[in-house]
Amino acid sequence: xxxxxxxxxxxxxxxxxxxxxxxxxxxxxxxxxxxxxxxxxxxxxxxxxxxxxxxxxxxxxxxxx
Numbered sequence: 001x002x003x004x005x006x007x008x009x010x011x012x013x014x015x016x017x018x019x020x021x022x023x024x025x026x027x028x029x030x031x032x033x034x035x036x037x038x039x040x041x042x043x044x045x046x047x048x049x050x051x052x053x054x055x056x057x058x059x060x061x062x063x064x065x
Contacts, residue, residue, distance in 0.1 A: 010049065010052070010053075011052070011053045011056045011057065011062075012031070012034055012052045012053070012055070012056045013034070014064050014065055015056060015059070015062050015063060015064065015065070016063040016064065016065050017061060017062070017063060018034075019034075019035050022061065023059075023061075024059060024060070024061065025055050025056075025059070028055065030048060030051045030052060030055065031052065031055065033048055034048075034052055
């Protein structure tokens with residue numbers, strides 16, 4: 001099942017470092033999916049969103065926009 005998320009509710013999309021070279025997960029395959037799908041984030045599966053949230057919650061440099 002795919003939920004329809006609103007971009008501001010997604011932790012990784014609220015990070016100032018998302019999709020920048022500063023992001024320590026920039027080269028991670030899961031993070032790559034969020035970048036490829038940034039115009040259509042609602043197409044990400046629930047599992048992918050959960051993995052992204054887990055990564056970003058542990059991130060030492062996470063900074064909200």
